[in-house]
Amino acid sequence: MSDTPIISVAGLHKSFGKLEVLRGLSFEVQRGEVLAIIGPSGSGKSTLLRCLNFLEEYQAGEVRFDDQLVGYRRSGGGKLKLDSENNTRRIRARMGMVFQSFNLFPHKTVLENVMEGPLVVQRVSRNEAEQRGRTLLQRVGLIDKIGAYPAQLSGGQQQRAAIARALAMQPDAMLFDEPTSALDPELVGEVLEVMQSLAAEGMTMVVVTHEMGFARQVADRVMVMDRGEIIELAPPAQVFGAPKSPRTAEFLRRVLH
């Protein structure tokens, strides 16, 4: 079982109206792998990530999570139909997601934010949820902010709380959508540190990022996207050291200087 990929994408197409954002992507993510997705803005990175847990519907191709089709099911005739909300929810609950703009629940304290998923979705006891919450907040260095509301935290603290909230569901994989792009430069480090420690523990991670340092040092493989296509997918040493595609080289030249 551990040799089957946790996420596999085949021939994925996604359009917003007439605008084709993803043009037939195929790739796999192995268990415990850290995949960084980089590329110019507008290349479809975030949309791809949002298709993985079906926050965006896709029009063609397949996304599979742990060998289960995400968002659709095959009807009798082999045609794809929208899956029931319950099935989609069950799959989403197994993937944690961290957003660029944190998206903490502003009417709940930090601890309540982290307890929300386990309490409401997994229906664990209050004690258990609080236990998990405290452990995770300790881990991301926010144990002293447990009773604070999100508006009282810095961006870096909010993002660390958001990571703890996603981890509280004990997910099999984590999706990061430009987690440091909305942060002041001096706060980027504390968030990357938490992500790095997660990676070291063997968490499966898909990270859309502009942090080339993170992609180079932490990722097992780097995917370069441009105009809705994968133009390169290889270990960081190769992508950064000897890019095959001239578009990759061009992109790296622009972001690294």
Added chain:
Amino acid sequence: MDYIWQWNQIWDYRQVFVRGMQVTLILTCWALLIGLVLGLALGLMRSSRLWLLRVPAAIYIDIFRATPILVQLVWIYYALPILSGVQMGNITSASVGIGLHAAAYIAEIFRAGIASIDRGQSDAAKSLGMGYGQAMRRIILPQAVRRMVPPFINEFATLMKLTTLGSVLAVNELLHEAENLINNTYRPLETYTVVAVLFGLMIYPFIWLSQRLEQRWKTRG
């Protein structure tokens, strides 16, 4: 101006005002209940992605906002029984009519409130595995309600004032009682003044409360 105010006669008839206020409050409560329940349902339907829910809600809201409430009340009381055989009493007709009318406005308040919550909130809720109902109940509505309080109190005040239209269906609410009283006492100035003050006393506490809540929620962000 040497009008001589005569309050003692009004005081003698104080029971009339109390009775009128009771009916006004009953009308308000029923209309509010109907308006809230139906308004929430319509507001959610109006925000739906399914046209089968969205379009009927939009038609309802547009019809009730585009026609005068006085016509709606009279229609429900006089025309509906002929068409459907359903004859409601005058208090029921007025409650239902004002409630149906308010529902259209309350639906818009709910819809706007829900729409004002950043999409990232529902993304976050969904990514945790929450369903539509859970996300609405636990994440979206608690935030939306705070933004809805000022327009909602506004609608509530409007609704209470609209109950005076019950007088055209001979509902003995405060204004109607007052008009009857004027026919006996010939003291319109005093009577209408008291009616205005009583409405003010019933409505103002809610306006005050709304301002307090807004202040309190502002500090917590």
